[in-house]
Amino acid sequence: MTVNRRKKNVKMRGWTTHGWGARKKHRGAGNRGGRGMAGSGKRADQRKSWIFKEYGNSYFGKKGFFKHNKTIVKSINLSDIEAKLPSLLAQKLVKEENHAYIVDLTDLGYNKLLGSGKITKKFIVTADTASKKAVERVKKLGGEVKISSDFEEEEQ
Numbered sequence: 001m002t003v004n005r006r007k008k009n010v011k012m013r014g015w016t017t018h019g020w021g022a023r024k025k026h027r028g029a030g031n032r033g034g035r036g037m038a039g040s041g042k043r044a045d046q047r048k049s050w051i052f053k054e055y056g057n058s059y060f061g062k063k064g065f066f067k068h069n070k071t072i073v074k075s076i077n078l079s080d081i082e083a084k085l086p087s088l089l090a091q092k093l094v095k096e097e098n099h100a101y102i103v104d105l106t107d108l109g110y111n112k113l114l115g116s117g118k119i120t121k122k123f124i125v126t127a128d129t130a131s132k133k134a135v136e137r138v139k140k141l142g143g144e145v146k147i148s149s150d151f152e153e154e155e156q
Contacts, residue, residue: 031076076110078134079117100124100143113145 012018020026026054029035040051051059081088081103088094088108105113105127111127115133123143133146135145 073112073129074110075112075114076105076108077114077116078119078123078137081123082117082119082121083120102126106148 009018018026025031029038034037039058040047064091072091074153085094085101088103089096093107100122102124103126105111105125111128113127113130113134115135115137119137119141122141123138124146125138125143126148128148130145130147138145
């Protein structure tokens with residue numbers, strides 16, 4: 001039959017140090033060997049077998065937050081396209097037909113069109129996605145925004 005024993009700290013009531021010598025001896029994490037995973041580092045190789053047995057393989061290595069959304073949205077504003085238009089025409093990344101500039105954002109390395117800034121030219125833009133404001137501004141000047149269908153299916 002087990003015997004219920006009183007805890008040491010109960011027995012030590014009235015004793016200032018509770019059996020730990022000088023008052024400053026039993027303080028801090030240094031007395032316990034550190035906090036968290038301290039002591040399991042380079043010179044603790046002999047402890048690894050015990051750690052694996054006690055905690056398994058998940059004890060070592062990176063832990064924490066993991067971002068599941070792998071799709072990176074790279075966006076560009078209409079005003080930025082218009083500002084870069086001369087250099088884009090020179091590099092033949094943008095074509096001009098019937099007073100309209102044909103822009104394929106995937107060729108430029110972008111996948112979303114944003115509507116910030118003012119534009120003065122007519123654009124026919126092909127993009128994976130576009131904001132409502134961008135579509136309105138392009139249509140106001142007689143242009144159009146074509147959204148590629150394969151990206152729409154991924155979003156829904």
